Amino acid sequence: MKTIMTGAATLALLAGAAYAEGTADKRIALSNNYAGNSWRQAMLQTFEETASAAVADGVVAAADAFTTSENQTTEQAAQIQNMILQGYDAILLNAASPTALNGAVKEACDAGVKVISFDSIVTEPCAWRIAVDFVEMGRQEMDYVASRLPEGGNLLEIRGLAGVSTDDAISKGIHEGVAKHSQFEIVGAVHGDWAQDVAQKAVAGILPSLPDIVAVVTQGGDGYGAAEAFAAAGRPTPLIVMGNRQDELKWWAEQRDANGYETMSVSIAPGVASLAFWVAQQILAGEEVPKELTVPFLTINQDGLDAALETTPEGSVANVSYSLDDAKAVIAGAK
Amino acid sequence: MLARYRILLPVISLAVLLCLTFWMQPRAMSYFGLNLLFNLAVPIALATIAQMIIIMVNDIDLSLGAFVSLVACVTATWLNDAPLIGVLVLMALILTYAAMGAVIHMLELPAIVVTLGMSFVWGGLALFLLPTPGGASPAWIRTLMTIKPPFIPMAVLAAIIIAALTHLLVIRSKLGTVLRGLGGNTRSIARAGWNVTALKATAYGLSGLFGVLAGMALVGLTTSADANIALRYTLLSIAGVILGGGEFTGGKVSPTGAVIGALTLTLAASFLSFLRLSPDWQIGAQGAILILVLTARLLFSRKGAAT
Known part of the structure; x- marks a missing residue:
C-alpha cells in the first residue's frame, strides 16, 4: 500500500504541475479546531505531507495549517477572520460547530476567500462541503x-x-x-x-x-x-x-x-484533508465545483489487509492520501 | 497609583500591540481590517464590563461564560422565533442575576462558589434549549452588528460607545459611585444608610444586563449559537478587567480600561496567530502577555507609592 500511495502522490504531483499555472501564486490555509486524538493527528500529518509537496512543486504558493488551542467556536471564528486578513485565497475548515462559524465564513466569502469545509462541515451556503455519506x-x-x-x-x-x-x-x-x-x-x-x-x-x-x-x-x-x-x-x-x-x-x-x-x-480516512486540499486547488484554478461533495470511504478487504496493517501505526487508524485525480473524480461524481 | 494614570498602561499596551500587528500584517491597517480584527472583541468587551461590575463590588463571577452562552441560545431561538417570549426570558435572566446577588449577600455565601454552581445551571439550560448547534440570529441584531458606519468601523465605534456609556454609569453617576463604595468599604456604605442587599442586587442585575448584551452581540456576529459558544468568556473577562487596570480589592475599576483590556486580549490572540506560533504555545504566550502587563503595572505603582 505504501508503494501505491507513493505512486499516487507522484502521479498527483505530475498532474498538479500541469495545473499549476492558475494557482501558483495562491495561498491556502487549514483552520482546524482540535488536534487531541489520533484521527486528527493523522489528518494534520497527511495535510502537511500533501501541502509541503504541493508547495515544493509550485502548485500553490503556501499551504499552512492552524489549529485553535481550545476547541472553541469564538476562537475559531477569530482564526478565520485572521486568515482573511493574512490574505489567504482559500480556507480549508474542519469546524468546531456546524452553525456558529457561519458569520465568519460569510465574511470570508464576502472578502472573496473560498471556504471549503470537510469532516465537520458548516451550513453556510457560500461554503463548499466535503461530507461523508x-x-x-x-x-x-x-x-x-x-x-x-x-x-x-x-x-x-x-x-x-x-x-x-x-x-x-x-x-x-x-x-x-x-x-x-x-x-x-x-x-x-x-x-x-x-x-x-x-x-x-x-x-x-x-x-x-x-x-x-x-x-x-x-x-x-x-x-x-x-x-x-x-x-x-x-x-x-x-x-x-x-x-x-x-x-x-x-x-x-x-x-x-x-x-x-x-x-x-x-x-472514513483522516486523509480527507488532502482531498479538501486538492478540491480547493481545483476551485482556485477556476474549475466549476459543486458545493456539496461526498467523500469516498476507505474500505479494506481481505486482500488489502496486510498492506493496510503495515502502514497503520499502532493505536492509530488506517489512512490514505488523496491525489488530485481523486479530487477530480469526486468533483465529477457530484456534477 | 493615581486613578487618572490607571488608564495609561492599558492604552499603551493596546497601542504597542496594535503597532506590532500593523507591522506584521499591513493589510489590517484599513477600515475592513480593523473591523475583522476587533468585531469579535465587541461581545468580549460587553462581557468584560459585566465581569467588571461584579469585581467592583468585591465578588467574582465564574458563571459569566456559561451565562453568555445561554443568552446566545435564547437569542438564536426564542428571541428570533417569538420576540415577546424572548424578551421576557432575557429579562427573567437579568432578574435571576439580581436575585443571585441578593442571595449571595443575605446568606453571606462566597460569590465564587455560588457562581461556579450557577455556571452548571446556565450550561444545562443552554443544552436543554439547543442540544445541537443551531438557531438563527434575529435579522435586526445581524444588521446592527454588520452595519458599516462612515469612517469608523463598527467594532471600533461600538467599543467607544460602550466605554463612554459605562464610564458615565460607573464613574460619574450616583449609583455607580455608591456601588464602587460598596466594593471598597461595605460597612461604611451600610452605616451611611444604604440597603446593601438592594445595592448588591442592582450590581448583579447590571452585570446580567451586560451579559445579555454580550450574548446578543455574539449571536449577531456568528449568526447562530451553540451551548458552549462563549465558555472562554469567563476567564477572558476576568483577564480583561485586570489588564484594563481593575483590581481584585473591590471598588478600583476602570470601564474604559476594561474595554481596552478586552480589545488587547483579542488583539493578542490575533497577533500570536500572525506570528505563526504553534497552538500549543499560544495559551502560554497569551498568559505571558498578561503577566508582562501586570508586572509593568506593579513597577509603576511601586514607583508611584515611593514618590
Missing part, C-alpha cells in the same frame, strides 16, 4: 454481509455515541440494508461509543440473552471489543465488520492466519 456506509456494510451470508440470520448491531448525528446516519443505513436484505433480522443493539472497551462491556452484557448471531454490524472502533466479548462468552465468532482501527486489523490478521477468518473493514 454515513448512511451509505451502513448500507454497504449490509450489502457485504448479505453477499457473504446469502442465507441470512440474526444480527447484532453496535451503535456509536448516542445523540450524535453520525450514529443515527450509520444506523439508518444499516436498517435500510436490513430492509433490503429481508433474510436478516437485528435481534439486539447496544451502544459501543466507538470505543473497544465500551463495546466489549456492552456486547458481553447483551450476549446471554441473544440467540445465535451470524454477523455483527458496527460503526468503527468497536469490532475488536465485540470479538473479545464473543470469545469470552465461549460463543463462535460471527462475521464482524471492522472499522479500520489498528487493533481491529491486527485481530483480523491473527484470526485469518489461525482459521481463515474473512471480513471487511470500512471507515
Whole structure:
C-alpha cells in the first residue's frame, strides 16, 4: 500500500504541475479546531505531507495549517477572520460547530476567500462541503454481509455515541440494508461509543440473552471489543465488520492466519484533508465545483489487509492520501 | 497609583500591540481590517464590563461564560422565533442575576462558589434549549452588528460607545459611585444608610444586563449559537478587567480600561496567530502577555507609592 500511495502522490504531483499555472501564486490555509486524538493527528500529518509537496512543486504558493488551542467556536471564528486578513485565497475548515462559524465564513466569502469545509462541515451556503455519506456506509456494510451470508440470520448491531448525528446516519443505513436484505433480522443493539472497551462491556452484557448471531454490524472502533466479548462468552465468532482501527486489523490478521477468518473493514480516512486540499486547488484554478461533495470511504478487504496493517501505526487508524485525480473524480461524481 | 494614570498602561499596551500587528500584517491597517480584527472583541468587551461590575463590588463571577452562552441560545431561538417570549426570558435572566446577588449577600455565601454552581445551571439550560448547534440570529441584531458606519468601523465605534456609556454609569453617576463604595468599604456604605442587599442586587442585575448584551452581540456576529459558544468568556473577562487596570480589592475599576483590556486580549490572540506560533504555545504566550502587563503595572505603582 505504501508503494501505491507513493505512486499516487507522484502521479498527483505530475498532474498538479500541469495545473499549476492558475494557482501558483495562491495561498491556502487549514483552520482546524482540535488536534487531541489520533484521527486528527493523522489528518494534520497527511495535510502537511500533501501541502509541503504541493508547495515544493509550485502548485500553490503556501499551504499552512492552524489549529485553535481550545476547541472553541469564538476562537475559531477569530482564526478565520485572521486568515482573511493574512490574505489567504482559500480556507480549508474542519469546524468546531456546524452553525456558529457561519458569520465568519460569510465574511470570508464576502472578502472573496473560498471556504471549503470537510469532516465537520458548516451550513453556510457560500461554503463548499466535503461530507461523508454515513448512511451509505451502513448500507454497504449490509450489502457485504448479505453477499457473504446469502442465507441470512440474526444480527447484532453496535451503535456509536448516542445523540450524535453520525450514529443515527450509520444506523439508518444499516436498517435500510436490513430492509433490503429481508433474510436478516437485528435481534439486539447496544451502544459501543466507538470505543473497544465500551463495546466489549456492552456486547458481553447483551450476549446471554441473544440467540445465535451470524454477523455483527458496527460503526468503527468497536469490532475488536465485540470479538473479545464473543470469545469470552465461549460463543463462535460471527462475521464482524471492522472499522479500520489498528487493533481491529491486527485481530483480523491473527484470526485469518489461525482459521481463515474473512471480513471487511470500512471507515472514513483522516486523509480527507488532502482531498479538501486538492478540491480547493481545483476551485482556485477556476474549475466549476459543486458545493456539496461526498467523500469516498476507505474500505479494506481481505486482500488489502496486510498492506493496510503495515502502514497503520499502532493505536492509530488506517489512512490514505488523496491525489488530485481523486479530487477530480469526486468533483465529477457530484456534477 | 493615581486613578487618572490607571488608564495609561492599558492604552499603551493596546497601542504597542496594535503597532506590532500593523507591522506584521499591513493589510489590517484599513477600515475592513480593523473591523475583522476587533468585531469579535465587541461581545468580549460587553462581557468584560459585566465581569467588571461584579469585581467592583468585591465578588467574582465564574458563571459569566456559561451565562453568555445561554443568552446566545435564547437569542438564536426564542428571541428570533417569538420576540415577546424572548424578551421576557432575557429579562427573567437579568432578574435571576439580581436575585443571585441578593442571595449571595443575605446568606453571606462566597460569590465564587455560588457562581461556579450557577455556571452548571446556565450550561444545562443552554443544552436543554439547543442540544445541537443551531438557531438563527434575529435579522435586526445581524444588521446592527454588520452595519458599516462612515469612517469608523463598527467594532471600533461600538467599543467607544460602550466605554463612554459605562464610564458615565460607573464613574460619574450616583449609583455607580455608591456601588464602587460598596466594593471598597461595605460597612461604611451600610452605616451611611444604604440597603446593601438592594445595592448588591442592582450590581448583579447590571452585570446580567451586560451579559445579555454580550450574548446578543455574539449571536449577531456568528449568526447562530451553540451551548458552549462563549465558555472562554469567563476567564477572558476576568483577564480583561485586570489588564484594563481593575483590581481584585473591590471598588478600583476602570470601564474604559476594561474595554481596552478586552480589545488587547483579542488583539493578542490575533497577533500570536500572525506570528505563526504553534497552538500549543499560544495559551502560554497569551498568559505571558498578561503577566508582562501586570508586572509593568506593579513597577509603576511601586514607583508611584515611593514618590
